[in-house]
Amino acid sequence: MRRVPSPHFGHWREHFAGVDLPVPIAGGATVTGVNFDNAASTPPLKRVRDAVNGFSDVYSSVHRGTGYKSRLATEAYEQARELVARFLSVDPQSQVVIFVKGTTDALNRIAAGQSRLDGRQVLVTEMEHHADLLPWRHRSGHVMVGLSPDGHIDLAAIEHALTEGKGTIGLVAVCGASNVTGFVSPIHEIAELAHRHGALVSIDAAQLAPHHRIDIGPASDPGHLDFVSLSGHKMYAPYGAGVLVAPRDFFAGAPEVMGGGAISIVTWDDTVWADLPDREEAGSPNVIGAVALGVAIETLLELGFDEMLRHEVELGQALHSRLRGIPGVGVLGGAEAPGAAPRLGLASFVVDGLHHGLVAAALSHEWGIAVRNGCFCANPYVFHLLHMDRREVEAVEGEVTSGHRKALPGAVRASLAPYNTALELDRFVEAITQIARGRLKATYEQAADGTFSPAGGWPRIASPLNTLVKIGGHK
Ligand SMILES: Cc1ncc(COP(=O)(O)O)c(C=O)c1O
CATH class of the missing domain: 3.90.1150.10 (Aspartate Aminotransferase, domain 1)
Structure with a gap:
């Protein structure tokens, strides 16, 4: 019909x-042209494009300058952070908004902080994009749970794995929505399960954020979200910035990326790290990208x-x-x-x-x-959806590793x-x-x-x- x-x-x-x-x-x-490829990347909103042009005239390095342009740029950069926080209902007492390159960067940053999860493993689903799979696989190790035959998240399988894990799982990492089927995950139910078993939850919101409301929720809510990652280029601000929302106490020690802007004082022998978010934003940040993302959020809400x-x-x-x-x-x-x-x-x-x-x-x-x-950078999920068994996948793997990419389903x-x-x-x-x-x-x-x-x-x-x-x- x-x-x-x-x-x-x-x-x-x-x-x-x-x-x-x-x-x-x-x-x-x-x-x-017809663009039906928005899950890969989106065009800019005109207002974002124009704001980027306009902002270029007043652009300057943020935070450390007393000049007019530097103060203006700092204000715009921090306003963008504020807009992101409001858009996602971040709890500023317990969480911090960090500007990163995008979702891949954000998830790798969490994985790099894995030592703070006391060496425990990460639970992922078969649905994940490689950005939400490989950082865990190659750092902490992961437990991967299967899906329903139709390709849905299986809450019972997640609960079973958490129970079987007996406290060895420190993080549950799931996508907020799939880039292959568009299924929206029950993120708050998953968060509740994770918290009940003493784990944190990380939401890969690369696809969810541009197409769905996200409410992180207060830390007192058992279904609140601990980590949320997103990319500006998937939400009409393709200027190289993304966001990682994380619990403040996750980034307690020395940052993974070290350099200027991340410190309070450096002596010949000592380093005193700055407060968050500066500590996790070493180097000159992508101010234009962050401002673009802020303008995109403001524009989406206004329209x-x-x-x-x-x-x-x-x-x-x-x-x-x-x-x-x-x-x-x-x-x-x-x-x-x-x-x-x-x-x-x-x-x-x-x-x-x-x-x-x-x-x-x-x-x-x-x-x-x-x-x-x-x-779509989600090989295990596509293999599942195409009903391929392990033997078939191994045959394809053999072909691909010997250089025959034509065999890729x-x-x-x-x-x-x-x-x-x-x-x-x-x-x-x-x-x-x-x-x-x-x-x-x-x-x-x-x-x-x-x-x-x-x-x-x-x-x-x-x-x-x-x-x-x-x-x-x-x-
Ligand atoms: C579900 C999902 N997660 C993560 C990513 C990675 O995002 P980025 O390439 O912006 O880092 C993508 C990009 O396609 C995605 O669709």
Whole structure:
């Protein structure tokens, strides 16, 4: 059944930069591009882009300068921190907001502080992005719990592992929402379980923060969140900053990253560390990135964040039901778990008989539609969703380690943002319908690294870097 498009469709589009870009497609034509690759990275809000430009005029190094610009920059930087804190309902008494590069950086910082978890292990689920898996695997070691056959978090499995662990698990690390299925995790229930067993909880909110409300909760609430990590480039502020919210007492000793700005005094022999957050922000911070993130949060709230989220959910439900209606298309993961929040506006799918890379290349080359394909940096989850057993995965591992990346399984992912419209969805559904029928307008070649490109190559790209080089007068 066709859903009625949201009355808000197109409502927010004018606020996002670069979303009506003309893109070259097969046969020499040009169409307005469709970006269904928002889970990878998002375009900036225009207000953020303009604020970054404006702020560049007053930019200066923060904290240590008495000059007017330095004071102004410091104020903007600290305001951004304040905005993040309010956005996530951080408890400033017990928690600290630290600016980092992004979610990967944030999670690695927690893992680097592993000694503070007294050498205990980290519990992860099979759903995790590699950023929320490898730092634990290669530092503390992890216990990985399985999921339901449909790809949902299994609370009973988490509880069982915590009980079996008998106090050896110091942290439960889960994603707030999956970048593969869009399932939203029951983070407060997981937090309660972790706390009951004497562990902390870390939420990888790279996907959750831009598409869902997060309420960290006061430390007195058993379901409160201890760590929350997010990336500015996934929430319309792609200027290199992200956030780690952490318990203040986690960062009690010497920081992992040491240098200027992190100290109170350094003598010939002694170092006295500064208070938080400075102690964990050694070196010159990414002021512009942090300000951009602050402006993005302010803008989302002003434009109507909750309404945007409703629009995304509505369009996402239409994406799912229409994809499921196309013969030959299989969507990864089942419906939402009973009682769970609606999934994010995101769907990963496979097309019978066609390599995921070929589908993605054809969407781009023939329809001007940007998606992502592969395993989305979540190999174990994708293997689970594709129902691959250990023997099959080992066979693929053998192929890949001997250099044959063509063997890598995967899927195609379409991921939405508030500026996407029902008309764009129509074009996408039409494209997948044609592709699933085998109606490709061009021929494609697969390279040794597994990627597909049109025979004869992609249409030439006018790189903005070439333009910059020309402006600079260089060849
Ligand atoms: C669920 C999830 N976690 C972590 C990350 C890593 O984020 P970043 O690359 O911004 O560090 C991503 C990025 O795709 C993600 O989707």
